[in-house]
Amino acid sequence: xxxxxxxxxxxxVRIGFFICHCGSNIAGTIDVxxxxxxxxxxxxxxxxxxxxxxCSVAGQDMIVEDILKYKLNRVVVAACSPLLHEKTFxxxxxxxxxxxxxxxxxxxxxxxxxxxQDRALATQKAMDMARGAIARVKFHKAxxxxxxxxxxxxxxxxxxxxxxxxxxxMANAGKxxxxxxREPTIGGHMAMFDKTFPTLDCAACILTPKxxxxxxxxxxxxxxxxxxxxxxxYVGNYDVTVKRKPRYIKEDLCVGCLDCIDHCxxxxxxxxxxxxxxxxxxxxxxxxxxxxxxxxxxxxxAACTHLNGGKCEQSCxxxxxxxxxxxxxxxxxxxxxxxxxxxxxxxxxxxxxxKPLYGYGRFxxxxxxxxxxxxxxxxxxxxxxxxxxxxxxxxxxxxxxxxGSRDHQTNRWCSRVCxxxxxxxxxxxxxxxxAEIYNFxxxxxxxxxxxxxxxxxxxxxxxxxxxGRVGDITDVPIIPEEEGRMIVRVEDSLAGFVRxxxxxxxxxxxxxxxxxDASEIRxxxxxxxSSEGFxxxxxxxxxxxxxxxxxxxxxxxxxxxxxxxxTVAQAGAAAAESLVLLDxxxxxxxxxxxxxTEKYCSGCKTCLPLCPFSAISRDEEKGVAVIxxxxxxxxxxxxxxxxxxxxxxxxxxxxxxxxxxxxxxVHA
Amino acid sequence: xxxxPKIAFYWCSSCGGCEESLVDMAEAIVELSTQIEIVLWxxxxxxxxxxxxxxxxxxxxxxxxxxxxxxxxxxxxxxxxRRKSQILxxxxxCAYTGGIPGLSNQFPREQLxxxxxxxxxxxxxxxxxxxxxxxxxAGRVATLPIFSxxxxxxxxxxxxxxxxxxxxxxxxxxxxxxxxLLSGNLPSKGTVLAPDIALCEHCPRLKTKPADIAIDEFKRxxxxxxxxxxxxxxxxFACLGxxxxxxxxxxxxxxxxxxxxxxxxxSNVRDQGAKALCALASIVAGTTxxxxxxxxxxxxxxxxTFYRYGLAKSMLRRKVNMEPTLSK
Ligand SMILES: Cc1cc2nc3c(=O)[nH]c(=O)nc-3n(C[C@H](O)[C@H](O)[C@H](O)COP(=O)(O)OP(=O)(O)OC[C@H]3O[C@@H](n4cnc5c(N)ncnc54)[C@H](O)[C@@H]3O)c2cc1C
Ligand code: SF4
Ligand code: SF4
Ligand code: SF4
Numbered sequence: 001x002x003x004x005x006x007x008x009x010x011x012x013v014r015i016g017f018f019i020c021h022c023g024s025n026i027a028g029t030i031d032v033x034x035x036x037x038x039x040x041x042x043x044x045x046x047x048x049x050x051x052x053x054x055c056s057v058a059g060q061d062m063i064v065e066d067i068l069k070y071k072l073n074r075v076v077v078a079a080c081s082p083l084l085h086e087k088t089f090x091x092x093x094x095x096x097x098x099x100x101x102x103x104x105x106x107x108x109x110x111x112x113x114x115x116x117q118d119r120a121l122a123t124q125k126a127m128d129m130a131r132g133a134i135a136r137v138k139f140h141k142a143x144x145x146x147x148x149x150x151x152x153x154x155x156x157x158x159x160x161x162x163x164x165x166x167x168x169x170m171a172n173a174g175k176x177x178x179x180x181x182r183e184p185t186i187g188g189h190m191a192m193f194d195k196t197f198p199t200l201d202c203a204a205c206i207l208t209p210k211x212x213x214x215x216x217x218x219x220x221x222x223x224x225x226x227x228x229x230x231x232x233x234y235v236g237n238y239d240v241t242v243k244r245k246p247r248y249i250k251e252d253l254c255v256g257c258l259d260c261i262d263h264c265x266x267x268x269x270x271x272x273x274x275x276x277x278x279x280x281x282x283x284x285x286x287x288x289x290x291x292x293x294x295x296x297x298x299x300x301x302a303a304c305t306h307l308n309g310g311k312c313e314q315s316c317x318x319x320x321x322x323x324x325x326x327x328x329x330x331x332x333x334x335x336x337x338x339x340x341x342x343x344x345x346x347x348x349x350x351x352x353x354x355k356p357l358y359g360y361g362r363f364x365x366x367x368x369x370x371x372x373x374x375x376x377x378x379x380x381x382x383x384x385x386x387x388x389x390x391x392x393x394x395x396x397x398x399x400x401x402x403x404g405s406r407d408h409q410t411n412r413w414c415s416r417v418c419x420x421x422x423x424x425x426x427x428x429x430x431x432x433x434x435a436e437i438y439n440f441x442x443x444x445x446x447x448x449x450x451x452x453x454x455x456x457x458x459x460x461x462x463x464x465x466x467x468g469r470v471g472d473i474t475d476v477p478i479i480p481e482e483e484g485r486m487i488v489r490v491e492d493s494l495a496g497f498v499r500x501x502x503x504x505x506x507x508x509x510x511x512x513x514x515x516x517d518a519s520e521i522r523x524x525x526x527x528x529x530s531s532e533g534f535x536x537x538x539x540x541x542x543x544x545x546x547x548x549x550x551x552x553x554x555x556x557x558x559x560x561x562x563x564x565x566x567t568v569a570q571a572g573a574a575a576a577e578s579l580v581l582l583d584x585x586x587x588x589x590x591x592x593x594x595x596x597t598e599k600y601c602s603g604c605k606t607c608l609p610l611c612p613f614s615a616i617s618r619d620e621e622k623g624v625a626v627i628x629x630x631x632x633x634x635x636x637x638x639x640x641x642x643x644x645x646x647x648x649x650x651x652x653x654x655x656x657x658x659x660x661x662x663x664x665x666v667h668a
Numbered sequence: 669x670x671x672x673p674k675i676a677f678y679w680c681s682s683c684g685g686c687e688e689s690l691v692d693m694a695e696a697i698v699e700l701s702t703q704i705e706i707v708l709w710x711x712x713x714x715x716x717x718x719x720x721x722x723x724x725x726x727x728x729x730x731x732x733x734x735x736x737x738x739x740x741x742x743x744x745x746x747x748x749x750r751r752k753s754q755i756l757x758x759x760x761x762c763a764y765t766g767g768i769p770g771l772s773n774q775f776p777r778e779q780l781x782x783x784x785x786x787x788x789x790x791x792x793x794x795x796x797x798x799x800x801x802x803x804x805x806a807g808r809v810a811t812l813p814i815f816s817x818x819x820x821x822x823x824x825x826x827x828x829x830x831x832x833x834x835x836x837x838x839x840x841x842x843x844x845x846x847x848x849l850l851s852g853n854l855p856s857k858g859t860v861l862a863p864d865i866a867l868c869e870h871c872p873r874l875k876t877k878p879a880d881i882a883i884d885e886f887k888r889x890x891x892x893x894x895x896x897x898x899x900x901x902x903x904x905f906a907c908l909g910x911x912x913x914x915x916x917x918x919x920x921x922x923x924x925x926x927x928x929x930x931x932x933x934x935s936n937v938r939d940q941g942a943k944a945l946c947a948l949a950s951i952v953a954g955t956t957x958x959x960x961x962x963x964x965x966x967x968x969x970x971x972x973t974f975y976r977y978g979l980a981k982s983m984l985r986r987k988v989n990m991e992p993t994l995s996k
Contacts, residue, residue: 600936602866604910606947609880618879623869643911643947644866645936654938 013138014046016072017130018063020054020079022109029113031123035078038127042134046070055085060092067096074098074137078106078130099142101591101651106133128664136660143591143650148630150236150585151339152176154578157228157521160188161564162556162571163344164210169575171219175582178336179214180242181224185292186211188346192275192370194377194384196564197424198454204291204379211293223334224294231525232614234631235551236339236587246329247298248307253324256295260285263319265312271303273381277371280381285316290379299325340551340578343525343535344571345518347557350404350411350510357472358400358508363486364389366473366506369421376428386432394504396436397429398488400470405511406442413532415511416561419445422509423458429507430461438464438501440490448563466501468493473506512561525552526613534560545574550587553577592651593632594639596625600646607638607647673729673850676708676720677759678749680742681769681819682735686760687711689836696843703850708749717745723752730755730849732832736762736769736980737820741813750826755849757861758822759842761835761930764860765940766821766980768835773979773986774971777817821981831860833913835930835977841915862915864935867927870914873899882953886966889925900926901951904966906973911937911944930977939983941975 017039021027032050040048047070051059054077063075075093079085082105090100108126116122152175156167159181167179179186190196191211193203214220223242230241261283269281275288284303287295305312306327317325352360352368360366365388367375378384388394399422405415419441426437444465446452459465468490477483478500485502492499514533515521522529527547528536535558538546545553555571556562562570581587594615603623607616615631616638618624627638627647639649648654679687690697691712707728708715720728731753737743750756761767772780785791785798803810822828832845845861848854855861868874877899887904894900900907900921908929909921920927933940952963967973975982 597936600865600934602869602910602914603874604866604868604947605874605877605879605881606910606951609882610950637950640946641950643937643943644934645938645943646934654936658938 011073013044013074014070014072015044015074015076015134015137016063016066016070017045017048017134018054018059018066018075018077018079019048019050019108019126019130020059020077021050021052022080022113023053026079026109026113029116029119029122030108030126031119032126034123035108035126035130039130039134042131044074044138045134046072054079055088060088060095063089063092064096067093067098072096072098073102074140075103076106076130076133076137077103078108078126078133080109081107101143102137102140104133104137104140106130128667131666132660132664135663136656139653139656139659141650145591146589146629147586148234148236148589150582150587151238151337152582153178153336153338154340154342154582155180155228155238155240155336155338156342156344157525158182158188158344158346158556158558159186159214159222159224160344160346160556160567161190161207161210162346162558162567163188163342164207164214165568165571166342166344166555166575166578167214167220168210168217169572170578171217173575173579175219175579177217177220178240178242178338179220179222180226180228181222182227183288184225184247184296184298185288185294186214186222186224187289187293189370190564191289191291192277192377193373194380195424195428197420198448198450200424200427208291208293211291215293215295222294224296225298226334228524229333231341233337234613235549236581237630238338238341238551240336240338240341242334242336244332244334246301246331247296248301248304248325248327248329249297249299250324250326250329251294251296253322254296254320255322255324256287256297258287258297259319259321260297260316260325261287263315265305265315271300276374276381277368279371279374299327340553340581341525342553342555342571342574342578343521343527343547343558344555344574345515345521345558347512347561348515350415350513352403352508352510354410355403355508358403358470358506359473359486360508363473363475363506365394365486365504366508368508368510369418369425370510372425372429372507373421376425376432384432386429388505392504393433394429394435395433396438396501396503397426397433397505397507398438398440398470398486398501398503399426399507399509400488401439401441401509402469403508403510404513411511411513411532413511413561414445416445417563418509418511419443420448420451420454420563422507423455425507425509426458426463427461430463435504436464438466438488438503440466440468440470440488442467442469448565466490466492466494466499468499471498477502512557515558518558525549527552527554530560534558545570545577551578551581589630590634592634592649593629594627594634594636594647594649595629596627597646597648598622598624600644601625601642602644602646604643606641606643610637610641611635612637672703672705674707674727675704675846676728676731676749676753677706677711678708678731678733678745679710680733680735680746680763680822681738682760682762683768684711685836686734686762689760689834689839689842693839693843696839700846704846717748720748720752725751726754728753730757732757732759733822734759734763734836736766737816737822737825738769739813739815743816743825746822746826755829755854756822756826757830757832757845758828759832760837761833761932761977763822764831764833764981765932765978766819767977770819770821770978770980771972771976773818775987777815781815818986819980824981829857830854831932833860833862833931834916838916838919840917860913860932860935862913862931865914866934867909867912867914867916867918867921867931871899871909871918871921873897873921877902881951883948883951883963884953884959885963888966894924896924901948906948906967908940908944908974910947911940928976929974932978940978941971941982941984944974945970 019032036048036050077089093103094100106129156163156179167177171177196203226244229243233239264283264285266283272278273280273282284300301307374380404410446455470490474487482502488501526549530536537544553574555574556567601624613631615628619626639647731749758764885904905926907926909927912929913931937943954960
């Protein structure tokens, strides 16, 4: 192995060692003075001392002063986890005038005092670890952080309230935003609601102005009916491919007059209207709802006679005096570059079929909450009339909470919004039908501003609250009043007996789940998810909208169930984090990356498929592997695998690691 | 003869293949013999140990020693030749990295002797005799060398100047080395006299190896037909070409057999077996334990596969049954 750069060159290696008490966290178990005395005897160690809190300003100053006083060119600190203070001590080393990577940290807290009880053995282990570090740091090299510029644009994936708010925030800050929404319109779930808890303000009144603002904002490029198919690159410089599905309309020509819909050969709807939760039919040429943004029709290829190869006079096309309809349209791909990505793909409601005892799909008048949201909405399938499948008004309604939430058979988590939207629906149903409303709940959870007050209001409005998880819903009557109705059977856990409540309508407060394609999206954007499948934030408390991939942020229910206020707050936070990235203007790349030494690379291709970040490619002309330092995260996979030893990783060079291991194992 | 440079050849724990490789130089060795004086070559010429002892230290220009070191006699000869030679060359895999004999480091000495003198099916030893280092008969003493605890490479016993790898080395490499020696054109001490790049670099099959290679089943060469044009790994044969120095001219691959690693590692690699193992393990397809296990079933003897020639010199070196101790 050629010895390019041991240390600064040929100069003598002068190491300073500092061991931290961490109050009594370390010193309580490890004899830090003894370790300092021992390390002082090791070769190349010029100064060795202990300090109560090395990370304090005074502690750092001590390092800086000793570097200058003793002309140190290496620093080793034995203290807590590098995760916590490596940056601190590297910075101190740099302030002392030497390259920060001539520093090495030994974790004698998490790996020492916190996991051992025997003082003598823990002290011995700390000495061994320190000796390993002293041996290793001799081989450290000066390294430089690289800087890469950040593109001044953002991609927002998903146009629910989360994506809308994040996009507007960024756009108002003057950044270029690409908003990609899978459906023909933005709005997400919120667009389906009539009112929102706890204020009962009209969802459309607060949402649609924001939607139109997105549609007309000069800084926002809105691609609805589109999906991100590929993303490559790295923080600050992502290359994104967006697939634009054909909607068979020339977007630049359509003005949203909807004449085509009126003239479709189908005079009434011929296919389920997903926006209305399939409670009504729509035509093959359609607009999801009146205030859809963009205000563009779409033709559903599954429902259109012509697109299915059938014979149709295509009256929609002739009705359009702008010739906007184009049956030949094919999917197209857009390629964009962005600096940051905000993932806001939302949630999916729990599938009520998974609780068969509640009779969804079996009894016609068992509804999901989202269906009821449409039923109470004046622009919904019934124009806001709450009527049963037979056209009558319900006289009594049961709302079952926690369907697919807090349930070991389905989902264990609390979906956070169901209690509140159940109260909202109870209020609205009472308002629309004057029925008796029974809420079957396990616990009522109202942790939000004005939420408990809303609950009290509902109690005062004469709603019934029965505590207990509903066993099942049956249509087998045992008394005449139950005849022809559904009977909710529940063990009332406050009263201590089983109740049978006859009702005409059942509402299932279905919980919130990750979307079906969440794991696909997760892989595409290289982010993680928690065990239940929601996207994982980098830190649950301190980095709630960041992910483990730099420059990719989360907003809204894709990260976990939450209500609209929290969604909007999170979207604002994600926008702020993106803005920081863009406004700083560059990203600093840690130098612990891997590189290939060409003359040793046989081109054997072993490393090529291994890199989880696709950082390795092959230079066909030279027949060697090449690592893009900007993409490399320093995971070390390829370094271990390269059978030629042609790949070296900064700060993890063989000679550094072996020197450390050999000293660690002196007593083994 | 006069002042022609003196050269010695010697063998220790080896199979004789290395001697064969010298003879394989054919006419070249005849021609060489006019330029050099061979002072020791047990397989071909009748020189005695005392002839060497009689020489001045450093009188031999170069000794090429093949075979690993297992016995006290081999160690003694290695030390003697080291003293008498200006340049000592570890010749062949066994001298270089312990070679095939090094695989016996997987077993304690007692177990080896017990098997060889008692348990092996071919043994006839009715009196249950064990080998003795001394035998007294009518006032005369016959001695046998001591069989040591482990097999060592030459440089684990004495200082070595150069290495010629291979099991056995090929004549071209040896000739190049001798010519370099005679012309005084030698690289820095410790150099392995073979190209410092893996065999794949020169392998004509490399172009058939895809960038996303993944092996779902390892096969054993004697159980399958092997395509002579396709990368061995693509076909599922554990080829050590990626982890092995070139210089052999791809002899095994020409004979349609996968590389078994005899040329040892590249200079950047500490442990060829570990590297080969890492490399091959990283390209195993499958994600579940079952899938991985079933792929690895095709490698029933991992030590014999990855450390075939290098166990003695590797980081593993030998198997010990020792209790770990906490000292100091
Ligand atoms: C029945 C019900 C009633 C509720 N009532 C209230 C209420 O009254 N008040 C309140 O505060 N909260 C309420 N909530 C909660 C509220 O719905 C959520 O807080 C809010 O919708 C979350 O917004 P979002 O943008 O994160 O997700 P979503 O609304 O789910 O939006 C996600 C968007 O992303 C799009 N998308 C998904 N995947 C992709 C992809 N791969 N590519 C591109 N686009 C994609 C979707 O099409 C959708 O437009 C209710 C929830 C339910 C189920
Ligand atoms: S594994 Fe090593 S030798 Fe093989 S192609 Fe990659 S860098 Fe080159
Ligand atoms: S160290 Fe990891 S991230 Fe870097 S090139 Fe190698 S495999 Fe990729
Ligand atoms: S792995 Fe073996 S067969 Fe394949 S290219 Fe390398 S040396 Fe040739």
